[in-house]
Amino acid sequence: MVNFNGTIQSTSQNQLTFDNRGFKFGDALFETIRVINGKVIFAEEHYLRLMASMRILRMEIPMSFTLEFFEAEILKLIEAQQLSKLAVRVRFNVYRNDGGLYTPSTNDVSYYIEVKRLKNPFYTIDDAAYEVDLYKDFYSAPGLLSSLKTNNKSLQVVGSIFASENDLQNCLLLNTSKNVVEALNGNIFLLKKNVIKTPPILDGCINGIARKQLLKILKNLEGYTLEETSISPFELQKADELFITNTVIGIQPITKYRKKTYTTDFAKSLVGKLNAAARLS
Structure with missing residues (x-):
């Protein structure tokens, strides 16, 4: 129906x-x-x-x-x-x-x-391996139009085919300035020591609802600094954690990018807070 x-x-x-x-x-x-x-x-x-x-x-x-x-x-x-x-x-x-x-x-x-x-009523995290790579055949355009959830998803479709052909769980998209903007199906966050970064909307990422909720949560976390700033591909290799957010999955930790492996403890610590935000919404 x-x-x-x-x-x-x-x-x-x-x-x-x-x-x-x-x-x-x-x-x-x-x-x-x-x-x-x-x-x-x-x-x-x-x-x-x-x-x-x-x-x-x-x-x-x-x-x-x-x-x-x-x-x-x-x-x-x-x-x-x-x-x-x-x-x-x-x-x-x-x-x-x-x-x-x-x-x-x-x-x-x-x-x-x-x-x-859906299988689960609340957000959970699967401990299974989650490997990604950059998708570089085509690029996202910086600007407000790229932040909209339109039916024009050719980039996500061909990127998903690339991921499937290469036994990847996801891919990270670049904009025309060669900055990392998002995953195929959600926004991206990077943790390095006590600094959390996520690309700004004008870099070309989706204006995600889960992203907005995480920004509210992260701004109130003591001991951490939150930055909405462009992310270079070189930063991926130096990060401690990477994770993806969207409304359906909530938070998806990335465990591997090329030869780099990541911890998932910080992402796991946020799931309960996101569930609490959902209950209060």
């Missing part, structure tokens, strides 16, 4: 046309959200990011698109699938309506929501 413009429908009912702008031009946005026992985690943060992204892409925001509407439409589908007492992953998709070429005929939008059950 999906929620298409407020109506619960079977996935066999095809509502997307060949003129769909999300399909033809990547003229679409999405939010990936965790819902636990009927509670939308970090709902306000996801909603505000979606509204800001729609404004940047000059989409017309319907008057009905309130925070209450956003949550209610998500929960409507979850209840219809009898998943209210479980942990689920939600994808909330918004796309500009059909018509036009690069210049759209309208800025009005439609939306659809899909859900998938």
Whole structure:
């Protein structure tokens, strides 16, 4: 089932046309959200990011698109699938309506929501090996547009294929200035002694919701200095820890980059704090 413009429908009912702008031009946005026992985690943060992204892409925001509407439409589908007492992953998709070429005929939008059950209700850390490398065939462009969760994910797709072909769990992306900006599926954090670094949004990384929560947590950690600053690939070899964040996995420690291995103690110490932030959201 999906929620298409407020109506619960079977996935066999095809509502997307060949003129769909999300399909033809990547003229679409999405939010990936965790819902636990009927509670939308970090709902306000996801909603505000979606509204800001729609404004940047000059989409017309319907008057009905309130925070209450956003949550209610998500929960409507979850209840219809009898998943209210479980942990689920939600994808909330918004796309500009059909018509036009690069210049759209309208800025009005439609939306659809899909859900998938998750194994764990709270964030956990798997102790399995997690190896990454740089993906250098293509680069991310610095700037605000790269921070949006649009349907244009060609870089992540070909990067994921590269990772699979090379028996890697993930890859780290570079921008055109050759700085490390993020992983294929999340933001990146680096720990060296008592200094924590993460790339700034304008370097081209996704404006991640889990990233925002970690920044709040890390700013209050005694004995550590937090820096939003560009990260050179050379710094990866000198780091004590590297970890990835996104809304679905929470925190994923990296255990190996090329010949460098990392500890995971610091990342593990943050999981409980992130779960606490989720419960209070």
